[in-house]
Amino acid sequence: MKARVTVTLKNGVLDPQGKAIEGALKSLGFGGVDSVRQGKFFELELTGSDPASAKAEIAKMCDKLLANTVIENYAIEVTG
Amino acid sequence: MKARVTVTLKNGVLDPQGKAIEGALKSLGFGGVDSVRQGKFFELELTGSDPASAKAEIAKMCDKLLANTVIENYAIEVTG
Numbered sequence: 001m002k003a004r005v006t007v008t009l010k011n012g013v014l015d016p017q018g019k020a021i022e023g024a025l026k027s028l029g030f031g032g033v034d035s036v037r038q039g040k041f042f043e044l045e046l047t048g049s050d051p052a053s054a055k056a057e058i059a060k061m062c063d064k065l066l067a068n069t070v071i072e073n074y075a076i077e078v079t080g
Numbered sequence: 081m082k083a084r085v086t087v088t089l090k091n092g093v094l095d096p097q098g099k100a101i102e103g104a105l106k107s108l109g110f111g112g113v114d115s116v117r118q119g120k121f122f123e124l125e126l127t128g129s130d131p132a133s134a135k136a137e138i139a140k141m142c143d144k145l146l147a148n149t150v151i152e153n154y155a156i157e158v159t160g
Binding site (some may be wrong): 008023028032039041043044060066067 | 086088098101105108110112113114115116118119120121122123124125126127128134137138141144145146147148155
């Protein structure tokens with residue numbers, strides 16, 4: 001089973017990396033950029049075939065390792 | 081207008097960071113993990129209101145800055 005996890009900074013948390021990318025895009029001539037936020041992305045391949053239990057397991061992985069839940073949110077998408 | 085960009089390594093490109101996360105998850109007791117691939121994620125806020133032209137503009141940004149198209153693929157999702 002495959003799953004995609006997206007980890008993003010919570011609203012209000014400063015994102016200097018995103019700001020730097022925003023500045024770089026603007027200096028490259030992309031004027032239509034209002035803001036950029038950078039996050040992380042994980043593609044997991046899992047044994048097992050139950051989407052609900054896979055999602056619960058991945059939530060535990062996020063809490064323990066993949067995300068810093070003090071400043072980050074995560075979204076899990078099990079794609080089967 | 082908002083857009084989400086996911087940048088992932090192409091198939092066949094080694095992903096040592098993903099391998100390290102896979103090992104860490106296994107040593108934390110998550111036995112059901114077959115493989116992990118790490119990617120990047122960007123949330124962009126754009127001026128303008130035409131999804132098609134926004135997507136074309138973001139593709140240019142990916143080619144120029146956000147992705148290394150020699151080893152990475154990107155996916156663009158305009159969320160309106």
